[in-house]
Amino acid sequence: MRLRGPIVRIFMALLFAFLSPIYAVGCSAVRDIENDRAKASASASLHHTVPKGVPVCELMVSEDLEVLAGYEIEKFFYDHSPAIDGSDTFPTFYCTVNFRAEAVSRVASVNYRGGSVRMVNGVENLDDARKAEGAKDVNIEGVEGEGVIYSYSEGKEVILVWKYPDGHYLWIVTTDYVIDGAEEPEPKDRVDFTEKLLTRIVSEVPKVAAGPEQEIVYYPPQPLETATPLTPWPSEPSSSQTR
Incomplete structure (x- = not known):
């Protein structure tokens, strides 16, 4: 049944929020918790959790995304659902990728759906985004559509909203968390990354979303994993690659 995907997605998303360091962005309470967790792992040595060749959210292989970012x-999870007759919302796509450097954890969330944007700061459409302080238009040569990018939460988050000609929206939220005392990345770095990411995926996300349904899946795999990836992982992380 079509309801199975959304129900499992909600359950597993709640589980992931409990088990993994960072699940959502845009909430100051969550940010405080994640900063505390980041402090606890500050002394850990840098290593790859996601090996080369892994298709991240079916958009690009891991090494290409690392070069871009x-x-x-560190990890990622995603799901997508195809079109449903009579629904303007579907197809949908959701992907969150956790990156890390020595003292910085970056989270990029990619959302795609029809009808409206679902943002914590009240933004529901492109006109709302244009009203945000410091908002600027984004255009991609050769790609139909229009976008707006702006900073939120005292500049710690960058939000990019893109509207396709068919009324579907794609929005990317990029957030950086730093260890106390560490130098925070420049806001421009978040903006540049977010714009580059959009350029790479703006044409791919609708294609992936229109394909067969993918229930929420994680890499590295999580306890009680209930779904398998449509695009098989080329390898599993070894014990030396996980914390």
Whole structure:
């Protein structure tokens, strides 16, 4: 049944929020918790959790995304659902990737759906995004659509909202968490990364979302994993690659 995917997605998302360091962005309470967790792991040596060749959210292989981000990939999870007759919301796509450097944890969340944007700061459409302080238009040569990018939460988050000609929205939220005393990345770095990411995935996300349904799946795999990836992982992380 079609309801199975959303129900499992909600359950597993709640589980992931409990088990993994960072699940959502845009909430100051969550940010405080994640900063505390980041402090606890500050002394850990840097290593790859996600090996080369892993298709991250079916969008690009891990090494290409790391080059684009300038950070190592720690983990990711995603799901997508195809079109449903009579629904303007579907197809949908959701992906969150956790990156890390020595004292910085970066989270990039990618959302795609029809109808409206679902943002914690009240933004529901492109016009709302344009009203945000410091908002600027984003255009991609050769790609139909229009976008707006702006900073939120005292500049610690960058939000990019893109509207396709068919009314579907894609929005990316990039957030950095730093260890106390560490130098925070420049806001421009978050903006540049977010714009580059959009350029790479803006044409791919609708294609992936239109394919067969993918229930929520994680890499590295999580306890009580209930779904398998449509695009098989080329390898599993070894014990030396996980914390």
